[in-house]
Amino acid sequence: MSGTDTDRVEHDVLDWFHSAWDPDLSLVEWRTRLVDSGWAVPSWSTDWHGRGLPAWADRVAKTAIVSAGGVHNPLGVGAALAAPTIYEHGGDELRSRTLRRTLTGELAWCQLFSEPAAGSDLAGLQTTAVRDGDTWVVNGQKVWNTSADHADMAILVARTDWGVPKHAGLSYFVLDMRQPGVEARPIFQMNYHQSFMEVFLTDAHIPRENLVGEEGGGWRVARTTLAHERSYSVARSVEFAAGSVGRVIDEARVEAGVYMETYRWYPQRRGRAELVPERAKTFGVADDPVVRQEIAELWSYERAAQLTAERANAARALGRPPGSEGSIGKLALSNVARRSNHAHSTISGAQGMLREGHHPLDDVIAEVLLSTPAQSIAGGTDEIQHNIIGENVLGLPREPSVDREQPFRDVGRRN
Ligand SMILES: Cc1cc2nc3c(=O)[nH]c(=O)nc-3n(C[C@H](O)[C@H](O)[C@H](O)COP(=O)(O)OP(=O)(O)OC[C@H]3O[C@@H](n4cnc5c(N)ncnc54)[C@H](O)[C@@H]3O)c2cc1C
Numbered sequence: 001m002s003g004t005d006t007d008r009v010e011h012d013v014l015d016w017f018h019s020a021w022d023p024d025l026s027l028v029e030w031r032t033r034l035v036d037s038g039w040a041v042p043s044w045s046t047d048w049h050g051r052g053l054p055a056w057a058d059r060v061a062k063t064a065i066v067s068a069g070g071v072h073n074p075l076g077v078g079a080a081l082a083a084p085t086i087y088e089h090g091g092d093e094l095r096s097r098t099l100r101r102t103l104t105g106e107l108a109w110c111q112l113f114s115e116p117a118a119g120s121d122l123a124g125l126q127t128t129a130v131r132d133g134d135t136w137v138v139n140g141q142k143v144w145n146t147s148a149d150h151a152d153m154a155i156l157v158a159r160t161d162w163g164v165p166k167h168a169g170l171s172y173f174v175l176d177m178r179q180p181g182v183e184a185r186p187i188f189q190m191n192y193h194q195s196f197m198e199v200f201l202t203d204a205h206i207p208r209e210n211l212v213g214e215e216g217g218g219w220r221v222a223r224t225t226l227a228h229e230r231s232y233s234v235a236r237s238v239e240f241a242a243g244s245v246g247r248v249i250d251e252a253r254v255e256a257g258v259y260m261e262t263y264r265w266y267p268q269r270r271g272r273a274e275l276v277p278e279r280a281k282t283f284g285v286a287d288d289p290v291v292r293q294e295i296a297e298l299w300s301y302e303r304a305a306q307l308t309a310e311r312a313n314a315a316r317a318l319g320r321p322p323g324s325e326g327s328i329g330k331l332a333l334s335n336v337a338r339r340s341n342h343a344h345s346t347i348s349g350a351q352g353m354l355r356e357g358h359h360p361l362d363d364v365i366a367e368v369l370l371s372t373p374a375q376s377i378a379g380g381t382d383e384i385q386h387n388i389i390g391e392n393v394l395g396l397p398r399e400p401s402v403d404r405e406q407p408f409r410d411v412g413r414r415n
Contacts, residue, residue: 006056010064013060013061013064017070020034024246025247027071028105034103035049035104040103041083042057043055048095059317069243071252074102078105078153081228085212088224091212098174110148110177112157112175113155125140128158129158129160135208141199152176153174154175155173155174158173165408171217173210173212174212191367268372269375270337290346291343297339298343305333324392328393337375
């Protein structure tokens with residue numbers, strides 16, 4: 001990627017944008033125009049709503065359109081995880097039924113991967129899909145499924161063959177969440193939010209065309225989603241360029257409000273490192289050598305995490321598939337969250353436990369202390385990221401496993 005290339009793409013995007021932008025359109029009408037132009041995901045092929053450009057063009061297009069006062073793709077699991085996976089592995093019928101409507105924001109998605117006995121060991125999942133003519137019938141339980149209560153569709157991994165080793169018996173599906181066999185129950189979290197659900201599937205139906213990839217090839221497809229997930233960061237806030245007005249913007253603000261409601265505690269989950277120095281001053285401990293040392297260490301880790309994220313972005317911009325940079329970056333964010341939690345605890349002491357304390361930020365800090373553990377779990381735990389880095393980056397021997405080779409039905413259920 002050279003500066004000239006990005007300048008040219010930016011110029012082309014803006015050229016199109018200035019001729020196409022109409023703030024009086026509805027959000028869906030505007031995004032339909034955006035998808036038709038190929039600037040929603042320019043790295044996709046011209047047959048599938050794209051322009052066949054390198055991966056870096058996606059970011060250039062988005063930044064140019066948002067900076068010029070427009071609106072780009074919806075946030076969340078749909079555009080970030082489901083769409084690229086279906087684009088890469090889905091059949092044409094499924095692609096035409098889902099990709100456009102996901103990019104316009106008409107379809108909201110959730111991810112039904114984890115189960116009570118299968119999180120890190122995702123390949124050990126037990127939700128089962130059985131073929132019945134042209135339909136798959138699904139039974140089982142999923143858990144920790146963010147936004148499952150208001151999703152239209154789900155990406156789902158289920159076991160379709162118990163007679164082969166665990167990775168080989170999985171298939172990847174798109175499931176319609178709006179059907180009688182799907183029940184999403186909210187989980188009350190220790191930080192008082194309810195952003196994820198447990199989902200019970202009882203004779204839920206999936207049409208044959210909603211199989212993504214091959215029957216039994218679900219692990220390969222799931223890995224595509226997981227790689228995107230590791231390098232995906234949830235927006236902390238949604239901003240619109242100064243002076244942007246009109247129906248499109250109004251509707252995008254409402255959409256962003258709904259989205260941010262689910263993820264309201266996610267900034268706290270990252271540790272709110274930026275609040276640490278000010279808190280130290282407020283509590284009169286900014287001169288304390290131990291606190292100063294903690295702050296300096298935290299700052300170094302945060303800066304290193306930022307640079308790692310930039311490296312991952314640069315790799316993606318060069319068109320490299322998401323890889324180990326995602327794991328390293330994710331681990332770096334966990335380190336920052338943990339250290340930030342520690343610094344806040346050191347500074348606030350017992351007051352950090354008060355949801356309504358003496359200082360305006362007390363409730364935020366209390367939420368930080370209760371939310372940072374999630375950072376090292378969501379999207380693959382720290383230990384799993386260590387394993388990926390050990391095996392894929394350092395070339396260490398593979399983690400020993402006792403249940404990889406035999407048919408899954410002989411491995412024994414763990415719940
Ligand atoms: C905020 C949040 C949002 C989430 N959203 C979703 C969602 O939308 N959809 C979805 O499907 N899931 C979601 N999850 C679930 C998440 O993917 C799982 O929690 C995660 O994969 C860990 O699985 P587990 O909870 O079963 O923990 P376990 O796998 O049971 O792990 C327990 C502990 O054992 C360690 N461990 C396990 N295996 C190994 C190993 N091989 N080597 C070393 N240590 C190991 C783990 O690191 C961890 O410390 C979400 C989780 C969180 C926290």
